[in-house]
Amino acid sequence: MARKPIIRIIGSLNIDFVTLTPRVPGPGETLEAKSMTVHAGGKGSNQAVACGKAAYTSPTEQDVQVEMLGAVGAGDPYYASLLKPTLTKSGVDTRYVEEVEGVQTGTATIIVDEGSNGENRILFVPGANHHVDDLDKIISTTTQDGVPDVIVMQGEIPKPTVLGLLSTFNSDRHKTCVVFNPAPMFDTIPLSALKDLAVLVVNETECLLLFKAVQELRDIETPSEENLTPHLDRLTSHLHDLASISIVVVTLGSRGLYYSVASKPTRQQARGLIPAAKVAKVVDTTGAGDTFVGYLSTALARHVSKQGSLEGFDVQEASLRANEAAAKCVQRSGAMESIPFGYEI
Ligand code: ATP
Secondary structure (H helix, E strand, O other): OOOEEEEEEEEOOOOEEEEEEOOOOOOOOOOOOEEEEEEEOOHEEEEHHHHHHHHHEEEEEEEEEEEOOOOEOOOHHHHHHHHHHHHHHOOOOEEEEEOOOOOOEEEEEEEHHHHHHEEEEEEEEHHHHHHHHOHHHHHHHHHHHHOOOOEEEEEOOOOOHHHHHHHHOOHHOOOEEEEEEEOOOOOOHHHHHHHHEEEEEHHHHHHHHHHHHHHHHOOOOOOHHOOOHHHHHHHHHHHHHHHHHOEEEEEEEHOOEEEEOOOOOOOEEEEEEEEOOOOOOOOOOOHHHHHHHHHHHOOOHHHHHHHOOOOOOHHHHHHHHHHHHHHHHHHOOOOOOOOOOHHHO
């Protein structure tokens, strides 16, 4: 039997402690809050869950193998009782999650201020995520059992690891496609790190950093976050030209998304704007971006495993489906829980 396409997510795993409060306490003040709930989280594991769920073609069948590589604290009861079961239930293989002695699993303490439209304040403690730092070991683990068709990365593990993996796996040597979502945003995104990247996915905030990076080399105006769209053709032309990135996707929240593809031999560019799918009621947008990345990466893995390369990948079709999935996500509450299964789309 032919092997299934493989996606490996190399990224963070966190436990989220979410406190709802009527307002944020002042210095020295103790305030009675409304509730505290504990959730599985982390940008890496959210996107792993999105890939895992997207791969379900029916409630019992998954056509893509999804693997998480990262680190948690050894003996962490929240990993054992919450995070690992959530990943497993979503069809994610956790055998490459290392349990590191003497450190805590990463945490995010999220304060939701109900008095100001549910605005979040987040304290992130990287913990074991900082131990995803042995580049040689990660590269050998990722190449020894056959290189995955797609590698998905974000910005919540140490920056030298991310940059080292990008420069290793973006080269043609390794016959894999990297999907990079630099979230939560790096303070700068060096174009040199994106050289030959297969797929870059950014939201509006991260997109502004790309304008800044391009501005250092080319004459380009940086627009406001609200007025990005008319400037995206120019930005992406420069990105294809300066860094040879094959596909750039900018997610635009309730306005949908923009994509641009440059095919390598002809350098021909195809681009388009896809409006967000209409939803009856937006309940919670947390995880919408991760859902999009997961669905796009899963479609890409299916293509690469069949064709052997990115060439011919229908970005528009994959983005339309990812857009539908993300719209489903915003109509449900929670992060991982709200991500739909592939057979629901
Ligand atoms: P998050 O950090 O919350 O995961 P993000 O900032 O990375 O989100 P967004 O650009 O806000 O990502 O949204 C990702 C995708 O989700 C959009 O491209 C769109 O497809 C979908 N989406 C977001 N908001 C809405 C909405 N109000 N209605 C329909 N679809 C939406």
